[in-house]
Amino acid sequence: MLSSAYASSSRKFSIDRAALGDMGDKHSARLLVDRIFTAVLEGVRTRRLAHGDKLPSLRVVAESAQVSRDTVARAYEKLVAHGHVYTRPGAGFFVRVDNQVANAQTQTAPAPLLTNWRQRLLDPRTLLHRGLGSGDLPAEWINVPQLAAALRAVSRSNINWAAGYGDAQGYLPLRQQLQRKLADIGVDVTPPQVLTTLGATDAINLIVMSYLRQPGMTVLVDDPGSFLLMERLLASGMHIVGVARDADGPDITALQNACEQHGPTFYFCQSLLHSPGYTGLSPQRAFQILRLAERFNFTIVEDDTYGDLAPAHRSPHATRLASLDQLQHVLYVGSFSKTLGAGMRAGFIAGNPQQIEWLLLYKLVSRASNGSLAERAIYRLLSEGGYRRHCEQLRTRLDQARPRLMAALEALGIVLPHRPDAGLYLWGKLPGDLNAMEVAERMLANGYLTAPGPVFSSGQAARSYMRFNVASSDDEALRALSNVLERSAPG
Amino acid sequence: MLSSAYASSSRKFSIDRAALGDMGDKHSARLLVDRIFTAVLEGVRTRRLAHGDKLPSLRVVAESAQVSRDTVARAYEKLVAHGHVYTRPGAGFFVRVDNQVANAQTQTAPAPLLTNWRQRLLDPRTLLHRGLGSGDLPAEWINVPQLAAALRAVSRSNINWAAGYGDAQGYLPLRQQLQRKLADIGVDVTPPQVLTTLGATDAINLIVMSYLRQPGMTVLVDDPGSFLLMERLLASGMHIVGVARDADGPDITALQNACEQHGPTFYFCQSLLHSPGYTGLSPQRAFQILRLAERFNFTIVEDDTYGDLAPAHRSPHATRLASLDQLQHVLYVGSFSKTLGAGMRAGFIAGNPQQIEWLLLYKLVSRASNGSLAERAIYRLLSEGGYRRHCEQLRTRLDQARPRLMAALEALGIVLPHRPDAGLYLWGKLPGDLNAMEVAERMLANGYLTAPGPVFSSGQAARSYMRFNVASSDDEALRALSNVLERSAPG
Numbered sequence: 001m002l003s004s005a006y007a008s009s010s011r012k013f014s015i016d017r018a019a020l021g022d023m024g025d026k027h028s029a030r031l032l033v034d035r036i037f038t039a040v041l042e043g044v045r046t047r048r049l050a051h052g053d054k055l056p057s058l059r060v061v062a063e064s065a066q067v068s069r070d071t072v073a074r075a076y077e078k079l080v081a082h083g084h085v086y087t088r089p090g091a092g093f094f095v096r097v098d099n100q101v102a103n104a105q106t107q108t109a110p111a112p113l114l115t116n117w118r119q120r121l122l123d124p125r126t127l128l129h130r131g132l133g134s135g136d137l138p139a140e141w142i143n144v145p146q147l148a149a150a151l152r153a154v155s156r157s158n159i160n161w162a163a164g165y166g167d168a169q170g171y172l173p174l175r176q177q178l179q180r181k182l183a184d185i186g187v188d189v190t191p192p193q194v195l196t197t198l199g200a201t202d203a204i205n206l207i208v209m210s211y212l213r214q215p216g217m218t219v220l221v222d223d224p225g226s227f228l229l230m231e232r233l234l235a236s237g238m239h240i241v242g243v244a245r246d247a248d249g250p251d252i253t254a255l256q257n258a259c260e261q262h263g264p265t266f267y268f269c270q271s272l273l274h275s276p277g278y279t280g281l282s283p284q285r286a287f288q289i290l291r292l293a294e295r296f297n298f299t300i301v302e303d304d305t306y307g308d309l310a311p312a313h314r315s316p317h318a319t320r321l322a323s324l325d326q327l328q329h330v331l332y333v334g335s336f337s338k339t340l341g342a343g344m345r346a347g348f349i350a351g352n353p354q355q356i357e358w359l360l361l362y363k364l365v366s367r368a369s370n371g372s373l374a375e376r377a378i379y380r381l382l383s384e385g386g387y388r389r390h391c392e393q394l395r396t397r398l399d400q401a402r403p404r405l406m407a408a409l410e411a412l413g414i415v416l417p418h419r420p421d422a423g424l425y426l427w428g429k430l431p432g433d434l435n436a437m438e439v440a441e442r443m444l445a446n447g448y449l450t451a452p453g454p455v456f457s458s459g460q461a462a463r464s465y466m467r468f469n470v471a472s473s474d475d476e477a478l479r480a481l482s483n484v485l486e487r488s489a490p491g
Numbered sequence: 492m493l494s495s496a497y498a499s500s501s502r503k504f505s506i507d508r509a510a511l512g513d514m515g516d517k518h519s520a521r522l523l524v525d526r527i528f529t530a531v532l533e534g535v536r537t538r539r540l541a542h543g544d545k546l547p548s549l550r551v552v553a554e555s556a557q558v559s560r561d562t563v564a565r566a567y568e569k570l571v572a573h574g575h576v577y578t579r580p581g582a583g584f585f586v587r588v589d590n591q592v593a594n595a596q597t598q599t600a601p602a603p604l605l606t607n608w609r610q611r612l613l614d615p616r617t618l619l620h621r622g623l624g625s626g627d628l629p630a631e632w633i634n635v636p637q638l639a640a641a642l643r644a645v646s647r648s649n650i651n652w653a654a655g656y657g658d659a660q661g662y663l664p665l666r667q668q669l670q671r672k673l674a675d676i677g678v679d680v681t682p683p684q685v686l687t688t689l690g691a692t693d694a695i696n697l698i699v700m701s702y703l704r705q706p707g708m709t710v711l712v713d714d715p716g717s718f719l720l721m722e723r724l725l726a727s728g729m730h731i732v733g734v735a736r737d738a739d740g741p742d743i744t745a746l747q748n749a750c751e752q753h754g755p756t757f758y759f760c761q762s763l764l765h766s767p768g769y770t771g772l773s774p775q776r777a778f779q780i781l782r783l784a785e786r787f788n789f790t791i792v793e794d795d796t797y798g799d800l801a802p803a804h805r806s807p808h809a810t811r812l813a814s815l816d817q818l819q820h821v822l823y824v825g826s827f828s829k830t831l832g833a834g835m836r837a838g839f840i841a842g843n844p845q846q847i848e849w850l851l852l853y854k855l856v857s858r859a860s861n862g863s864l865a866e867r868a869i870y871r872l873l874s875e876g877g878y879r880r881h882c883e884q885l886r887t888r889l890d891q892a893r894p895r896l897m898a899a900l901e902a903l904g905i906v907l908p909h910r911p912d913a914g915l916y917l918w919g920k921l922p923g924d925l926n927a928m929e930v931a932e933r934m935l936a937n938g939y940l941t942a943p944g945p946v947f948s949s950g951q952a953a954r955s956y957m958r959f960n961v962a963s964s965d966d967e968a969l970r971a972l973s974n975v976l977e978r979s980a981p982g
Contacts (some may be wrong), residue, residue: 084845120661122855147653151646151864159639160630162832168613179536198689198858205857209700231856235700341653345862354575365722366611366696367689371836373642373864461935 011076013048014056015039016064028445029074032067034074041084044097051097055085117440117455118227131472132443133451135342136277136470137424141397142341146386150377161372168364169356170348171375172194177382178334185307186323187332187350195356195363196370198345200305200335201228204268206349207301207331208236210362211266216263222250222269224276224427224456224465226303229268242459243267245277247418249285252292259296266299271320273306273423276456276467286319293329300325305335305347308391310422327352336378338424339391346374350434353403398424402470408478409468412484425469433464434488440466442484450476504539505547507555519936520565523558525564532575535588535907542588546576597807601775608931609718609947622963623934625970626766626833628915629962632888633832637877641868652863659855660847661687661839662866668873669825669839676798677814678823678841686847686854688859689836691796691826692719695759698792698822698840701853709753713741713760715767715947715956720759733950734758735770738909740776742785742922750787757790762811764797764914767947767958777810784820791816796826796838799882800889801859801913818843827869829915830882837865889915893961899969900959903976917959924955925979931957933975939968 020035043049055061055076062069076093079085086096121133130136143320169175182189193401197203212219215237221229223242233240241258244251249267258264267289271281293300302321310318322332327350335347349359363369371408381387405426406416420426430436435450443450453462534540546552546567553560567584570576577587610626621627640976648786660666666682673680703710706728712720714733724731732749735742741760749755758780762772784791801809813823818841826838840850849981853859876939896917897907904922911917921927927943934941942960944953 008855084886119852119855122656122859136655139654142654148646148650151650152643155639155642155646159634162638162834163630164627165613165833200863201856202858209726228856228859235853235856237704259906342656342859343653343830343863345858345860361610362726364610365719365726367693367836368613369835370721371689371834371865374835374862 012468013053014064015061017066020065020067028447029068029071031445032065032071033078034073036061036065036067036072037078040075040095044084044095049095049097051095051351053095054091055093055095057092070140076431117437117452118231120444120449121451121455122228123313130449131185131474132468132477133440134469134472135424135451136472137341137394141343141394141471142343144390144393145389147377148342148482150380150386153380154373154376161376166372166375168369169360169363170194171372171379172372174375174379174382175348177379178350179440180324181334181382182332182350187320188326189350190353192353193327193350193356195349195351195359196375197333197347197363198350198370199337199342199347200303201232201332202345203302203333203335203347203349204229204232204301206359206362206366207266207333208232209366210359211299212236212238217266217336218264220255220258220262220267220269220298222274223418224453224462225270226266226275227455229303242457243269243272244459244461245279247279249279252285252288255289255292259292259298261313262295264277264298266301267293268301268303269321270303270305272304272310272318273420275306276425276427276451276453278417278420278423278425278427279418281319281321283319283324286321286324290325290329293325298329300330300451301333303333305333306338306423307334308336308339309395309424311395316485322350323363331355339387339394340378341380344374344378346378373389397424398422398470402426402476405468405470405473410474412478412482414466424470426470428466430464430466431485432488435486436462436464436466437479439484439488440487442479442488446480446484448480450481504544505555506552508557511556512685519938520559520562521938522936523562524566524569527552527556527558527563528569530569531566531586531614535575536587540586540588542586543825544586546584546586547580548583579818603798604651608928608943609722611935611940612946613719621940622965623803623957623959623968624931624940625787625963626942626963627914627960627963628829628832630832632885632962633834635881635884637872637881638831638868641871641875641877644871645867655861655864656860659860660851660869661861664862665866665870665873666839668870668905670927672873673813673823673841674735676811678811679817679843680841680941683844684841684847686840686842686850687866688824688838688840689861690828690833690838691794691824692723693836694824694840695720695723695792695794697850697857698757698824699723699729700857701850702790703727703729708757709751709755709762711749711758711760711789712753713765713848714950715944715953716761717766717785718757718946720794728970730883734760735950735952736765736770737896738770740770740772741780743776743779744814746780746783750783750789754787755789756793758784758811759794761791761794761796761807763795763801764911766797767916767942767944767956768909768918769911769914769916770909772812773809774810774815777812777815779814780818781816784816789820791821792824794820794823794824794826797829797914799827799830800827800886800915802886813841822846830878830885831869831872835865835867835869841882886913889913889961896959896961899964903969903973905957907930915961919957919959919963921955922976923979925976927953927955927957930972930975930979933979934971937971938974939971941972 015036019039049257058069058072061072076085080087084096085093087093090132118444172191175194178194179189179191197206216239218239219233221245223244230240241262242260243255294339300321322330332350336344409426409428414428416426416428430439437454451467452467456462506527510530549560549563552563567576571578575587576584578584663682666685669685670680670682688697707730709730709732710724711732711734714735721731732753734746734749791812813821823841827835900917900919905916905919907919921930928945931941931943942958944956947953
């Protein structure tokens with residue numbers, strides 16, 4: 001019986017060398033394990049493997065895929081750990097397909113969420129060297145005395161706040177501080193116009209949940225732009241249309257064409273230190289965008305995640321849409337993830353009172369409140385001036401690190417089209433039009449995580465680009481990149 | 492021009508005494524302000540008021556509604572503060588309708604979220620005496636030295652954790668502790684089968700977002716049951732079917748009928764100390780539910796929010812579905828909101844690895860991670876035994892408070908059908924079949940928030956019931972209830 005089960009499944013499913021894809025020069029065991037893991041899941045997805053099918057033996061896969069038995073064993077163990085495969089003592093490995101879950105997913109899921117690369121960038125469980133491709137600041141830049149002191153102060157005084165949900169809209173003294181912070185950038189609000197969130201990602205999640213409720217609605221995004229935003233929109237079945245950017249901001253003709261063709265309801269964009277391109281927004285473009293928003297009646301979600309890393313003095317390309325429009329067509333999203341660390345999970349939305357009331361209803365039913373712990377600590381930092389000083393320190397450190405990384409990347413033949421004078425990233429074009437995904441795969445085989453252009457854009461233009469983290473790129477990673485570039489064929 | 496604007500709007504819209512509804516005996520100014528506020532919004536919703544329409548003057552409303560001018564002024568000011576009304580100096584109050592927002596809401600919103608009562612119960616901004624109707628423990632029960640110490644410990648050591656998102660699935664040492672906690676109730680999992688959330692509400696939100704992706708899907712819920720759950724399901728356009736409960740758990744015939752008629756994909760229920768009824772689940776019923784889940788292929792979401800308030804010894808009605816089923820058809824939801832306070836926003840989901848992997852994708856795209864602060868503090872409490880002792884203390888305090896409240900309620904003629912020996916609530920039937928909503932309105936006019944039965948159920952059976960908080964019901968509130976009951980006519 002076992003042999004017949006084996007025969008029936010082996011007819012349908014095998015793992016040969018080709019199934020593992022191009023491995024580049026390096027055959028890292030970890031990468032091979034991942035590829036075998038993925039090949040089995042792909043077999044389930046395409047229905048070549050059904051529940052109860054026996055997987056090919058370790059020996060058979062080792063031979064057909066030209067890998068060690070140990071590598072196959074590790075992949076199978078990982079499949080068992082993830083529940084995709086079960087073992088029968090002495091009989092081998094068998095596929096588990098939970099029909100209920102599979103059905104629920106098939107019925108309701110849109111295209112697969114999160115490509116491998118995007119998931120790798122987000123999920124620190126990958127245990128890779130994350131510096132070059134990371135979106136975070138180094139821990140020692142965040143682990144400053146004033147933040148620890150603020151956290152201690154919140155837990156030292158009485159913690160009566162822990163008992164209740166707290167203000168569902170956000171801790172009121174914090175919202176009052178955010179009102180002042182917004183006034184600093186020329187946006188006038190009252191505390192009822194501010195709603196706290198767990199960072200910008202959560203803010204966008206709440207906006208999508210509250211307003212973009214029908215699959216198939218058209219949403220405009222920056223291209224290149226935030227992959228997390230794009231995945232969130234895909235998760236709700238949105239039709240995403242990218243708007244190209246240049247050094248002055250979004251391409252107005254492209255924006256207008258998109259409006260005429262698709263009648264979008266929302267446009268998500270970053271004005272300052274836009275990631276990954278790290279360009280800004282000129283006042284003229286900002287004005288044109290707002291006129292289009294008025295004419296075509298769409299809402300702009302201005303994600304100002306990187307705003308506090310911008311110099312305090314106003315440069316010509318440091319225009320925010322919210323400052324011009326005063327939240328008529330703009331929902332403003334702020335975040336502390338790039339200044340106090342992503343682990344604090346703190347951000348906010350500012351909008352007109354009706355919008356905030358609407359968003360609050362969805363916040364209430366989806367989580368009741370954020371809790372007060374981080375919000376109270378951030379309130380202290382904002383009210384006692386520690387936050388402003390901390391941001392100045394971060395800008396100084398970034399300004400010191402940026403020229404070094406620029407020089408190192410240009411020495412590798414990488415072209416930096418914008419040469420920004422602020423912010424956390426550089427956006428560089430690989431020499432010889434190299435395929436950034438291939439370079440990224442080779443870096444991965446060496447244990448380094450990078451952020452290749454196609455993660456941020458479906459367009460061809462980003463194909464040879466990579467985003468580099470100014471704060472976290474060390475010499476070792478750059479040497480690895482140098483080696484990979486030398487041994488890569490022009491694309 | 493102004494007078495004609497006034498004339499045109501006054502033809503369509505006025506606020507008379509009838510528009511303010513039945514006020515009971517008490518004419519609290521706060522209640523009147525709320526009613527006028529709501530009447531204007533209702534005028535906008537029903538299109539009797541359009542953008543730019545002038546509202547009737549303070550004098551006119553004061554006369555027609557038989558209230559003071561000051562009350563009308565306060566209502567109008569509140570409308571201005573919420574952005575529904577604007578003023579022109581010397582000209583009066585004018586309606587603001589943000590067409591863009593109004594359109595977006597009309598296009599995409601299902602039935603209104605959150606009735607006033609539900610929102611009042613959730614949102615502490617109402618500033619009412621919250622004891623009787625509250626779902627929280629008193630602050631002094633939560634503000635215990637071990638919790639403050641755990642929070643301090645997390646912020647005293649280095650706070651490198653703040654820099655990164657942290658483990659998107661949840662802080663691993665916490666998940667390992669949760670594994671042990673689940674083993675204590677007979678549910679065997681590995682850490683990859685656990686995903687942390689911001690309390691049970693957030694857990695349910697994530698499950699709805701990940702699995703219930705098509706409006707109109709049928710979902711079964713306990714009736715009476717969690718209003719927050721029902722609102723969350725309504726927000727996604729779900730078709731909700733209630734399953735009645737008795738002292739032994741859900742009515743199996745009703746459950747089977749619902750399965751046959753509607754083919755539900757999910758059934759959300761509470762097994763232990765079910766709110767508001769505070770009944771449990773017998774082993775026999777549990778077995779029958781699981782057989783139906785197998786036969787009709789639906790997933791059970793077992794919300795064990797109140798589980799840690801149940802006595803450690805197993806009583807015959809302290810069965811958990813997850814313990815019997817070992818997460819084949821059950822997604823288990825745990826929470827620390829009723830033991831460490833809702834302000835900590837901490838909970839988790841346990842399921843099979845495929846389900847957790849699926850939920851993790853949606854957690855990644857919707858918020859990246861929860862952050863580590865609260866999770867690290869709770870890890871300490873769990874690993875150092877402080878949590879277990881704290882729960883014992885809470886149970887002791889509840890056991891002391893419960894007989895007192897039982898006696899007080901029964902002295903008022905309130906019938907307690909279940910007389911529970913554990914948990915945070917009592918569920919009582921008002922004397923003389925009084926209408927609980929009317930009693931609640933009168934209590935509100937006295938400044939007291941209560942939790943009337945219709946908040947938890949659309950059925951007639953809950954019409955005369957109220958849920959009372961054992962931990963937070965003080966003598967003053969009970970005296971107010973006594974007065975209201977005395978002066979209420981039998982229903």
